Amino acid sequence: MINIIFDTDPGVDDAFALLYALNHPNINVLGITTVFGNVPVETSTKNALILSEMANKGTIVYQGANKPLDRKVTNYPSFIHGHDGLGDTNQPQSKFNASKLDAAQFIINEINENSGNINLVAVGPLTNIANAIKQDPSIANKVNSLLIMGGSWLAGGNITPVAEANIYNDPEAAEIVFKSGLPIIMVGLDVTHKVFLSQKDIDKLSSLNNSGKFLKKISNIYIKFYKDTRNMDGCFFHDATAVIAMTNPEFFKYKNAKVYVSKDNLTRGQTVVYLKDLKHETTINDDRDFVKVLYDVESKNVISEYLKVAENFIY
Secondary structure, three states: EEEEEEEEOOOHHHHHHHHHHOOOOOOOEEEEEEEEOOOOOOHHHHHHHHHHHHHHOOOEEEOOOOOOOOOOOOOOOHHHHHHOOOOOOOOOOOOOOOOOOOOOHHHHHHHHOOOOOEEEOOOOOHHHHHHHHOOHHHHHHHOOOEEOOOOOOOOOOOOOOOOOOHHHHOOOHHHHHHHOOOOOEEEHHHHHHOOOHHHHHHHHHHHHHHHHHHHHOOOOHHHHHHHHHHHOEEEHHHHHHHHHHHHHHEEEEEEEEEEEEEOOOOOOOEEEEEOOOOOOOOOOOOOOOEEEEEEOOOOHHOOOOOOOOOOOOOO
């Protein structure tokens, strides 16, 4: 079993990813930590509770950061995820409540109690992870892996010309994480922009079970965004692709690199990648560790794997 803490800001694509993780036979979700991002943190917590209840696992939700470390939140992308984060579908509130324990403290406690046996999966801004590192830097050496859906090497950005949204939303937190010594796997736009969930795939998902019907319903506004902005008949499969990189690493290729995060106004959130096996004309001399930067993917296998696991979604 892969023991994970799932850090998220649901969010339509987060819902696809979280239901996959909660229902996968080889994943044990120890807890769900929520963060601001696609929606305010109170809404992401509400949505995480709905998804946890849907999977019938009783996985506890821990609310985390409501804002970036050093910046203000100016808006949320309701035109992509809906005001409620689940496509404006007005889902009934879960019968469960979030824990009173803060997300960062839960992360610290769990890692210290299970050193070497915890994998972090972060598919939103990295504020909770950064807060945990700031409070207890020793956890960086006790984590098996940190898989991030975020950043971009050569694919450009999706919120600015150079920045991916999760990193852009809190670049200071991302920089803390990338220089922390955590064993990071970066699943950025170089990979996720190659994985396309078509309308046909969504219709197939809907035919499988009630969870599939739920996912199709909440994704209507999300699909419309891609249709209106990119003339796509479907959507990029960002967050779920990242989780599948943990369960099926054989579908992906990576390079070792040091990653730096820009905090400048013009290039805010850009992830600058220095490859290990390439001599760059200029270098930054620091002792940060090399991380795995994924750059290629067997996209058809990713979609097939998701649909295979989705056949056994519980709800």
